[in-house]
Amino acid sequence: MQRALQSASAGQQRSSTSDKRPISAAQRERKLANDAALQRVPDQPGSLLREKFRLEYERRQREGVE
Numbered sequence: 001m002q003r004a005l006q007s008a009s010a011g012q013q014r015s016s017t018s019d020k021r022p023i024s025a026a027q028r029e030r031k032l033a034n035d036a037a038l039q040r041v042p043d044q045p046g047s048l049l050r051e052k053f054r055l056e057y058e059r060r061q062r063e064g065v066e
Contacts, residue, residue, distance in 0.1 A: 023031075
């Protein structure tokens with residue numbers, strides 16, 4: 001099992017390194033902008049789950065289902 005995991009990860013590394021192509025300045029700028037935008041978004045999965053439960057609770061209250 002360990003060998004299978006190691007060979008799978010080695011295969012992923014080879015495929016990612018063989019896909020290196022020069023990128024244009026516009027593509028590099030877009031990637032930097034996307035990365036910066038993702039860094040501004042807080043990573044709080046607990047708050048997303050809490051909001052989901054709150055919305056479900058409100059929906060059930062409106063429908064009268066207990």
